[in-house]
Amino acid sequence: MEKKTNLDDYLAGLGISDSADESPIDPETAYQSPSSPIEYNINPQEVVEQFLKGLCERVDSGLSVKVRMQENVIYADISGVHAAKMIGRDGRVLAALEVMCYTLLAKEAGRNDLRLHLDAAGFRRRHEDKLVQLAERIAQQVMKTGESFEMDPIPASDRRIIHMTLKEMGGVTTESVGEGKDRHIIVKPA
Structure with missing residues (x-):
């Protein structure tokens, strides 16, 4: 995964933009038959970890990210003195970050079969x-x-x-x- 200079460039690279007519996921390739074997070349844990670390660096350099994968669940935890910035009111920022991570997993790793458990400062x-x-x-x-x-x-x-x-x-x-x-x-x- 290449490193982008700013969040807008990164999101544009994922196919996410302000334009309403652009779809971030190609409907032709979004679903693959469960009977066909699927080979994944990109480690989904690394994809999520790189994205969250890059985002946290831009928000507050004092934030840290730990990501681990257990079975079909990726657990990501954001910690630091100001980790509450990543929670938002009633967890709305955290929920938005989860949506972004799911989109990233589908786009970069071709994975829509994984669950994600994202937490910040123990909120979840x-x-x-x-x-x-x-x-x-x-x-x-x-x-x-x-x-x-x-x-x-x-x-x-x-x-x-x-x-x-x-x-x-x-x-x-x-x-x-x-x-x-x-x-x-x-x-x-x-």
């Missing part, structure tokens, strides 16, 4: 811990009262954490209902 870890605690409290309430509990709409990644937590806990079942931004979880007694 703390957020996941809070979701697990919330799920456990709701499960206790549902088991105690025997009545279903309807949660407020939350993003898919948060719903997944709650579903997985309560599946392991037992005593309750979960169901996602609704469409789009109104999709939410209902926790019911088992």
Whole structure:
């Protein structure tokens, strides 16, 4: 992966621009049949690491990036005194960086089969811990009262954490209902 002089040049190289008629992913090559063997020549971990390190250098030279890959998940952690700059309000900057990393993986490494877990200053870890605690409290309430509990709409990644937590806990079942931004979880007694 070549080093670009600024972020705009880098994004333009990925096919990302202000122009609405440019598509960053070629629909002809975006999907390959699972029956055909796929050979990957570029290490996706290195692609993500180089991108995030370059971005962090431009934002704050005191930031550091650690990236590791386990099975089909790339874990990337941004740390440093001012790592909160990479989080943004309610994690919006972090979410945008994830989208950029997914686009980069598809464009540079030809990989759209990987999951990415991007964290900065422990934000995602703390957020996941809070979701697990919330799920456990709701499960206790549902088991105690025997009545279903309807949660407020939350993003898919948060719903997944709650579903997985309560599946392991037992005593309750979960169901996602609704469409789009109104999709939410209902926790019911088992």
